[in-house]
Amino acid sequence: MRRTLAPSAVMLAMAASLFILVPSAWAKGSAGYSVTKTISIGSPDRWDYLHFEPASGKLYVAHGDSLAVIDGHDGKVIGSVTGMPGGSHGIGIVDARGKGYTDDGRNGNVIVFDLKTLKTIKTLKTIPAEKDADGIVF
Numbered sequence: 001m002r003r004t005l006a007p008s009a010v011m012l013a014m015a016a017s018l019f020i021l022v023p024s025a026w027a028k029g030s031a032g033y034s035v036t037k038t039i040s041i042g043s044p045d046r047w048d049y050l051h052f053e054p055a056s057g058k059l060y061v062a063h064g065d066s067l068a069v070i071d072g073h074d075g076k077v078i079g080s081v082t083g084m085p086g087g088s089h090g091i092g093i094v095d096a097r098g099k100g101y102t103d104d105g106r107n108g109n110v111i112v113f114d115l116k117t118l119k120t121i122k123t124l125k126t127i128p129a130e131k132d133a134d135g136i137v138f
Contacts, residue, residue: 037075039070039075039077041061041063041068041070041077042063042068043064046063046064047061047062047063047064047068048062048063048087048088048089048090049061049062049089049090049091049135050062050091051091051092051093052072053093053095055095056095056115057071057072057073058070058071058072058078059071059072060091060093060100060102062088062089062090062091062102063080063088064087064088065082065083065084065085065086065087065088066080066081066082066083066084066088067080067081067082067084067088067091067100067102067113068080069081069118078118079118080118081100081102081111081113081118081119081120083104083111083120084102084103084104084105084107084109084111085104085106085107086103086104086105086106086107086108086109086133087104087105087106088102088103088104088105088111089102089103089105089133089134089135089136090102090103090133090134090135090136090137091136092136092137092138093115093138094138095115098114098115098116099112099113099114099115099121100112100113100114100115101113101136101138102136103133103134103135103136104123104133105133105134107133108125108126108127108131108133109123109124109125109126109133110123110124110126110133110136111123111124112124
């Protein structure tokens with residue numbers, strides 16, 4: 001008597017093989033990437049969005065209740081934009097106007113800052129605080 005596998009068993013076996021084979025193929029494909037340098041930006045040890053601005057070579061890192069600004073070439077911390085107790089998430093940079101934008105997430109505000117001094121120019125109330133602003137795109 002000859003037994004055949006049900007189509008669902010064949011599909012299950014194929015899916016299982018993908019879980020085994022695909023990750024190893026991805027690992028081999030990522031061999032061109034490696035960590036070349038780590039940069040300490042202080043506590044807290046978490047960050048959210050990153051934004052690299054090619055014109056200035058600066059890396060902006062949403063970092064807890066502040067926005068860390070790092071020289072993208074040598075990795076030195078240049079300064080920070082502070083005053084976002086609700087947490088900084090997104091980053092928008094407008095070089096032509098000399099302004100940057102980030103959010104004060106849980107407070108529902110947009111923080112406008114000067115790109116040279118990193119000082120807050122103004123705070124814009126955008127949404128009710130309970131909505132949690134969580135990102136900026138320019």
